[in-house]
Amino acid sequence: GDSVTQMEGPVTLSEEAFLTINCTYTATGYPSLFWYVQYPGEGLQLLLKATKADDKGSNKGFEATYRKETTSFHLEKGSVQVSDSAVYFCALTKNYGGSQGNLIFGKGTKLSVKP
């Protein structure tokens, strides 16, 4: 079945460091890909998305590129801030061919940024 695999956390970085969180997926066809962020005590917020191969999603300095050849959607940010400390979830969805179109999540990666 369809699935999403994220790098294990936690990830601890110093402020202004470069961030990469790896995400790979297994899915037939052409899923849409997402990154969600969950701040402490909150629900999930959509961070960015990409709906087709080679699309780049970006928001708040975060970027991810839909790579169909490597089935990846790695999250990157050039300079993290303390306020970026949160749990990041990679996810996919598709809605065709009778699929329910459910959002399938990775296990999440906790990021802690130290001042």
Place this chain on the structure above:
Amino acid sequence: ETGVTQTPRHLVMGMTNKKSLKCEQHLGHNAMYWYKQSAKKPLELMFVYNFKEQTENNSVPSRFSPECPNSSHLFLHLHTLQPEDSALYLCASSQDLGSSRGYTFGSGTRLTVV
């Protein structure tokens, strides 16, 4: 304001109690979802509703009973829960099933079963 409002934010209940979680969205979305988030476990999809009709029950025990009276409201009725049901329950909505626009989540209800 996320567009999806969940109440209550926190709930403590005994194993013999009956309580309900409420979710409300005024985004004009047609699909609504319940997810369970437990410590150290992936997000678990529980129920899916599309145009008020339940389209998926992901093998959820019958002590969880969903209700969707209209496209804007979703409830999760709880009775005779177990301590292992303690978790963050998240409601989400989307324009349509599997929308490429993504889902909008509420802030969740933190449930503790004692």
